[in-house]
Amino acid sequence: MNRSSTIGAQAIFMSPAVLLAATIMLPPLFFILYTSVHGTSLSLHEYREIASSSLFRRTLGTTLVIAVASSVLSVFLAFIVAVHLARQTARRRTILLVLVLLPLWTSILVKCFAFTIILGRDGILNGILSWLFNTKIQLPLVLNRIGLFVGLTNSLVPIAVFPILASVLAIDDSVYRAASIMGAKPARILRTITIPLSLPGILAGLFTTFVYSLGAYIVPSLLGGPRDQMLSNLVDFYNRQVLDWPRAAAISVVLLAMISVFGTPLAFWRQRKGIGGARV
Amino acid sequence: MGDAKVLADHSAHAITLRGTSKTYGPVTALHPIDLTVDKGEFLTLLGPSGSGKTTLLNLIAGAIGPTTGTILLDERDITRMPPRERGIGMVFQNYALMPHMTVFENVAYPLRVRREHPKAIRAKVMESLDRVGLRGLEDRKPRQLSGGQQQRVGIARCIVYSPAIIMMDEPLGALDKNLREQMQGEIKRLHKELGTTIIYVTHDQEEALNMSDRICLLSGGQIVQLGSPDELYFQPRSRFVAEFIGESNLISGRVIGNDRMKIAEDRFILVPKAERIEKSEHLVMVRPEKVRISKLDENTAEGDNVLSGEVVSSSFIGGMTRVTINTENGLSITAKMVSARAHSRPEPASKVRLCWSPSDSVVLEN
Numbered sequence A: 001m002n003r004s005s006t007i008g009a010q011a012i013f014m015s016p017a018v019l020l021a022a023t024i025m026l027p028p029l030f031f032i033l034y035t036s037v038h039g040t041s042l043s044l045h046e047y048r049e050i051a052s053s054s055l056f057r058r059t060l061g062t063t064l065v066i067a068v069a070s071s072v073l074s075v076f077l078a079f080i081v082a083v084h085l086a087r088q089t090a091r092r093r094t095i096l097l098v099l100v101l102l103p104l105w106t107s108i109l110v111k112c113f114a115f116t117i118i119l120g121r122d123g124i125l126n127g128i129l130s131w132l133f134n135t136k137i138q139l140p141l142v143l144n145r146i147g148l149f150v151g152l153t154n155s156l157v158p159i160a161v162f163p164i165l166a167s168v169l170a171i172d173d174s175v176y177r178a179a180s181i182m183g184a185k186p187a188r189i190l191r192t193i194t195i196p197l198s199l200p201g202i203l204a205g206l207f208t209t210f211v212y213s214l215g216a217y218i219v220p221s222l223l224g225g226p227r228d229q230m231l232s233n234l235v236d237f238y239n240r241q242v243l244d245w246p247r248a249a250a251i252s253v254v255l256l257a258m259i260s261v262f263g264t265p266l267a268f269w270r271q272r273k274g275i276g277g278a279r280v
Numbered sequence B: 001m002g003d004a005k006v007l008a009d010h011s012a013h014a015i016t017l018r019g020t021s022k023t024y025g026p027v028t029a030l031h032p033i034d035l036t037v038d039k040g041e042f043l044t045l046l047g048p049s050g051s052g053k054t055t056l057l058n059l060i061a062g063a064i065g066p067t068t069g070t071i072l073l074d075e076r077d078i079t080r081m082p083p084r085e086r087g088i089g090m091v092f093q094n095y096a097l098m099p100h101m102t103v104f105e106n107v108a109y110p111l112r113v114r115r116e117h118p119k120a121i122r123a124k125v126m127e128s129l130d131r132v133g134l135r136g137l138e139d140r141k142p143r144q145l146s147g148g149q150q151q152r153v154g155i156a157r158c159i160v161y162s163p164a165i166i167m168m169d170e171p172l173g174a175l176d177k178n179l180r181e182q183m184q185g186e187i188k189r190l191h192k193e194l195g196t197t198i199i200y201v202t203h204d205q206e207e208a209l210n211m212s213d214r215i216c217l218l219s220g221g222q223i224v225q226l227g228s229p230d231e232l233y234f235q236p237r238s239r240f241v242a243e244f245i246g247e248s249n250l251i252s253g254r255v256i257g258n259d260r261m262k263i264a265e266d267r268f269i270l271v272p273k274a275e276r277i278e279k280s281e282h283l284v285m286v287r288p289e290k291v292r293i294s295k296l297d298e299n300t301a302e303g304d305n306v307l308s309g310e311v312v313s314s315s316f317i318g319g320m321t322r323v324t325i326n327t328e329n330g331l332s333i334t335a336k337m338v339s340a341r342a343h344s345r346p347e348p349a350s351k352v353r354l355c356w357s358p359s360d361s362v363v364l365e366n
Helices: A003-036 A043-052 A052-085 A089-106 A109-119 A122-135 A145-169 A173-182 A186-197 A199-214 A216-222 A231-241 A247-275 B003-009 B053-061 B104-113 B118-130 B146-161 B177-194 B205-211 B229-234 B240-242
Strands: B014-025 B027-038 B042-046 B068-075 B086-093 B165-169 B197-202 B213-220 B222-227 B251-254 B260-263 B267-270 B279-285 B292-294 B306-317 B320-327 B332-338 B351-356 B361-363
Touching: A003 A247, A043 A247, A052 A089, A052 A145, A052 A199, A052 A231, A089 A145, A089 B086, A109 A122, A109 A145, A109 A216, A145 A186, A145 A199, A173 A186, A173 B086, A199 A247, A216 A231, A231 A247, B014 B053, B014 B197, B027 B053, B027 B068, B027 B197, B027 B222, B042 B053, B042 B205, B053 B165, B053 B306, B086 B146, B086 B229, B104 B118, B104 B146, B118 B146, B146 B177, B177 B197, B177 B205, B197 B205, B197 B222, B205 B229, B213 B229, B213 B240, B222 B229, B222 B240, B240 B251, B240 B279, B251 B267, B251 B332, B260 B279, B267 B306, B292 B332, B306 B332, B320 B351
Parallel strands: B042 B197, B042 B213, B086 B165, B165 B197
Antiparallel strands: B014 B027, B014 B068, B213 B222, B251 B260, B251 B279, B260 B267, B279 B361, B292 B351, B306 B320, B306 B351, B320 B332
16 A cells, blocks of 8 residues: 555544544634634734733743753653663563553542642651651652652653653664673763663653643642742633633643644654654 | 784683583573684684574673683683673674764774773774775764675774674675675685684584684584584584585495495495494495596596486586486485586486595594
């Protein structure tokens, strides 16, 4: 079957799903866009307002900082997991991959409450520390940036593991053997071979987790502090506290635009190289 | 190569294996073997797949550890030493080049590992690329090179740090026939120029015969015969060796006296003189190219073994013609002769006489 007819066949099979998704997703999105420009008046007033709003700017800064930091942190942790997984036998790897996926199958809300119990002022962790040092310890681990990063990395690491693992597994084993016979120590092999050759997976992981964390809402509101609120929380604030729906809509549009800008190259990349997602 | 000479004077053995074996659970990959490889020697490990030749190579390289025995590298016990400390070079069948590095970076890798000065690295890399004829391609990536060129990079990367031993694991296995022959010549030339000890793994007997100082023929995890290409070809000890290396006619017979054997239908053939157990059964091997075919009315040389029979088939395979003959006493003998034009080649169903010199008969030790 040639390429164009494959695409044709795919289009036929995909179109019902695409149509359904479009019917459900597009009208509300258009309504948000419509609201943000004050309906038919097509006013850019709200956009001018948020551009000059210090609250918006600060929140945008926080959002970017948190998204960058949490994706870097997640990819770092995911790389360690992926390299370890790549060294296992196929059978063991499958079992361990289920463990990696486990957090993805748990509701993020449930996980946030669980972390509150574990990390809270009188939580399990502080309890253990107090018992160990025989003194009252109340480390502030939630409702601040620590709690936020714990919650975000917990849900981002599994997403980053897959593209990185695919890249690491694609490295020819004899290249490692060659390097080792030539006298390279494990640290040098990691630096000169494993990391450069798994770079496509690492970049895919970075982009994916970055885009995921840009739109984080539940984790910052439950595990973050007042200064860790992100754009989604700002939308919620204008929506429910201030009842300024056009403003909330305008911020939503900005957020959506940012996610699209960072997400589009990833979509093309996946199509071309086949990395990421469900290829392991 | 002055350093190599000094070392060579110090001791004659590059590698010594003593009772080295490898088992995986109930499976024995390599029975305990003793083997010494001389400095500067080109030793080929030859054998069919599963014969243990790759296991042996991996034991020396340190990719796996032996179950029993010791391995000495230049009199130094390396049995439990990790591969990176052994100072061995290796050329892989699939090249094993770093795909993200240029040719230069690939060849420079082992020198950078050894933290050599950038100037020294540049000079050595260029010299070694010169040796393999890749000067000018140093900025290419491996995927921009042909298979033969990639393997040259593999070899350059190996000779650049002058390892005491270079192991080659079927390095030409992925190349086509013409290129393979050309590369055989180049590897032989490099071996001569550099004087390095080379341990070469192959399943291709022609390659082994062409390149080696000695061949170590393995089968079922054991050394079947170890000797020069000449010895293995002209003095095979067993049926396996005779059949694995070159083509052979095997005739079963019974020892009569010290220079005669009784074969099918009470015919006698002459074999080289030696002490043998009277009436013991042995196989006699005759190489097809040693068998001459003549017409029935032609005279044969005095003292030759002579059998007559009928030509079954005759195939023209270029320089040589292979003729299969069924003899009167029920043997099937293949003869190989330099090709002649079609009208003078033996035709199927024609009656012919076969003869060969007794000195070309090899009595196998079962």
